[in-house]
Amino acid sequence: MEVEQWAGLGSALASFMLLGAMVRQYFPYQLQYYLTVYTHKLFSYFYPYIQLTIPEYSGGGMARSDAYAAVESYLADSPSVLRRARRLRADVGRGSKKLLITVDEDEEVADELAGGARVWWLSSRELPASQTITWNAAQATRRYYQLSFHRRHRELVVGSYLPRVVEEGRAAAIKNRQRRLFTNGDGWNDDGLAWSHVPFEHPSTFETLAMDPVKKQEIVDDLTHFRDGKEYYAQIGKAWKRGYLLHGPPGTGKSSMIAAMANLLDYDVYDLELTTVEDNTELRRLFIETTSKSIIVIEDIDCSLDLTGKRSKRGKKDSAEVESEDKKNAPPPPEKDEKEEDSKVTLSGLLNFIDGLWSACGGERIIVFTTNHVEKIDPALIRRGRMDKHIEMSYCGFEAFKVLAKNYLRIYGHRRFDEVRRLLEEVRMSPADVAENLMPKSAGEGADACLERLIEDKKKSKSLFYSSLFRQQLQQLHGDEKDEAAAAAAAAAASATVAASSEDETVESN
């Protein structure tokens, strides 16, 4: 018998069931139960098609079913399925950044399997009984997808088609999602979750990041290798995660690099404020609530944990430092305080977070620490295997400057580039300082004026640098404060000499 004939028989049986449902209202409960069971048996005896239901909320759970969301994304991202539908629905899906066009409710669409087999998807819903009072209208309307397929395709559908639908659906949802920046600083959010979030819209990319091109390419390769390395990590028996330590002076692009990483990999960012985490248990909970395809960032790690591995108390530290001698000599604090200290985030708690058993849950996660003082960090925290790659973000070199000149001024070369190169070799300047000078301060300001400002700024820094160097050397030479005046005079003379020589250079290069 062909599908259409079966469909005819199906609709006859459905009418019979409908009649049964009407009659059931007037029968006692036991009888209703047997009537339902036998109607289904009779129906499945004649009807060779199997129906599989995927509800939006399953098991009375509060969270939307993963499988339902995956099917929804699969159907919306599958042009061959959508082409067959006559009624479509457009919506900005949950957490999605673009308009999703999907199959409308009560519309049935067919999908092809390998070997020409067919399945049918129906999106439908059960309305709540009118007398039901509920606080969540979305859950009261029970939406579901129903998949129908022939008995003989059972193995194929369950064994390979459905896993493929879920996998492709998840990938489509990730591709279309609005990426998010999470923070734990705001306490517990409305959903009882530890993280709150905003859309992640940082414009930094590896193209706009100013640094040595060879080093940059190495980092990009490392990141893409990680992203595509699911099988590799499974094969070597290592959790699919990678740690990066970004260190360097302020304004050298550490935070910009994290944003560029997230944009390259299409990951979410979790900005973990460690000083607001109460204890190791809360840290673990925060970690469990992170999703895969994410970068977990702890900025200024040297300020978050002190050398003994106990959490430092930001803000409280200063007042502690000015404690009176009496207080310092006071008897040891009561037991309560010790307990409090024990419950803080510790170094071992953090290590567990990075590479303990919990770290493997979810997979595909990058952990990034940033610091201005790499020497202050406990070596256990940054050893290879935990922080797999150490990246030094340094002062602006000429290659980095060329990237900034391209970004800010749209120029690839200029007659004053040689002068800038010389100055960059002599005086250290962060990319943030260079960028600030290159940014036009008014609509009419062109590349010449911006480069002039940068060169002047560098010369000023150079003269300041030499004068402080002379001052230091003279102080060392004379050894005590009485020579301070003479040292200052010598430094002033030296700075005048440097300024004069800078002017000479400017003239020369012009």
Ligand SMILES: Nc1ncnc2c1ncn2[C@@H]1O[C@H](COP(=O)(O)OP(=O)(O)OP(=O)(O)O)[C@@H](O)[C@H]1O
């Ligand atoms: N390497 C860089 N490439 C491009 N822009 C940069 C770079 N470094 C700094 N900048 C510019 O300077 C600003 C500050 O940089 P960023 O916040 O990334 O520095 P940081 O190293 O994180 O500093 P801190 O140690 O103070 O946190 C950025 O907004 C960016 O515009």
Ligand SMILES: [Mg+2]
């Ligand atoms: Mg930063």
